[in-house]
Amino acid sequence: MNRPSAIRAEAAARLPELRQRHAAQFAAPLGRRLATGLAIGGPVLLLFFGLWWIDASPARLWHGLGQLGTFAALMVPPDFGTPERLQIYLHALAETVAIAFLGTLTAAILAFPLGFIAARTVVGQRVVHFLSRRFLDTIRGVDTLIWALIWINVVGLGPFAGVLAIMSSDIGSFGKLFSEAIEATERKAGEGVVAAGGGGLHRIRFGLLPQVLPVMLSQVLYYFESNTRSATIIGIVGAGGIGLHLAEQIRTLEWQTVSFLILIILAAVALIDVLSTALRSRIVGNRVAPA
């Protein structure tokens, strides 16, 4: 206890001298200090401003949490009502899975050529690369629910609009992921094919595809699972699936049915997760899932 304070006292006594000797340590540049202050203070200020803006007063939060507690108590036990309702819900769940499956599959098929076009290593044209990337970004910038609303105008209400909505938003993601997978491939295999007398298409078929196909398949399977989750909600805007019933039951405060619906959604997603993981490890071997 004694020694540190002795050192401290000595240091304090010699402070002016130390300050002079190690000027750089004591006088951090004003600009940097300001930048650090801003980098920490700005976000914190924004956080408090935001909390004020959205009216997150403790009283309101407390009241809402109380309400949530009441809802949670009303949710048990989960109940589906009559057997006819059960049949409707199960059919809607099947529809949801079908929407996710078809949407993912068509998106993958359509994004396959796009991925090659957007890959820098296959199409050398910078303009093509830039334009196709921006195109894919724009598609990705629109949320699935918005796509669903747009497609409803084309094919009418119902699950088909949902399939097209999942497909549209996934084309953007797949196109980007596929092109990145293609850019990350080893070029030597393609060079070997060319050296053996193969043409451009041969290079892609025998030098590129065997490398990227497993990666692509694994990404598609991964998206199938996350799309099942998206497909559960597009019913909210009328594009088929279980979301319509879920939104309806929440709005009419039928909490027991709500908890039942959430439970079967969780079960379906878990089942598909297990299935796609099994398939993925069969196809790809034990490669890691893409982040």
Next chain:
Amino acid sequence: MSRTVPRLPDATLAPLSRAYAEAMAGRRRQTLLGGVILVLAVLVAALTAEVDLAKFAANFDRLPAYVSRLFVFDTGPATGHSVFSDPAEWYWGLARWGRLLAETLLIAYLGTVVGAMAAFMLSFLAARNVGRWPVARFLAKRFLEFCRTVPEIVFALIFVVAFGLGPLPGVLALSIHTLGALGKLFAEVVENADMGPVEGAAATGASWVSTMRFAVVPQVLSNFASYALLRFEINVRGASVMGFVGAGGIGQDLIEAIRKFYYADVSAILLLIILAVVVIDMATERLRHRLIGLEHRA
């Protein structure tokens, strides 16, 4: 150098080529079986999802028609003219939309920050290498799983009933989903951290909290920030549709414009959203590269 390729005698060659043919036939059978299963699955799914290709083909011209109609005024003095002829009229509601877009970004920001802070705390409990209490780890993992499996819009629907309309339920819904998604990623980062400093800190007699603070946090912070930025980008997209269920942001005006067929407004709002998403995409990518660069230098 020999000029001829050595040729195996037929007697040796025959069993080899038979084995090759058999192996190839086996593989082909398997591929064929997979293909048949896939086609069956597609058929069943198409029936369930009421896919009607004839209707699709018949109505397909509605998509370009719809898109081109989005860019034509349908009310006011400029009816029938392209929106590009009068941008001021096109963006008549810019002040309101700008405010709503800012609110959308704010919802995404708050959702990300609140969710990331909660994920930060839970990730240390859920990580296999530093989590000390198995029960807490199990509970934390299941809780995170639940948070990320239930879609954020479902949370928003429930919270709108509990907390009332406005951006607050949107922020809460996004933060819960963010907690689930980031909690898992953060825990994985912590699991990959170097355990040397942890042992060092433990050897000095540090408590669990200070071990985490001084041995783990400095290693993982830049990765955490990078993932949080990525999540922010996703949340901007999510926040843009929160208004669909009354949970604040620009979605409210968008769905109203779509439902009431205010075509020019739809395109104006959509373009604003896309612009915001692309700008934030590019900005966060810059920041993330800088963060990752920092880590490599350290």
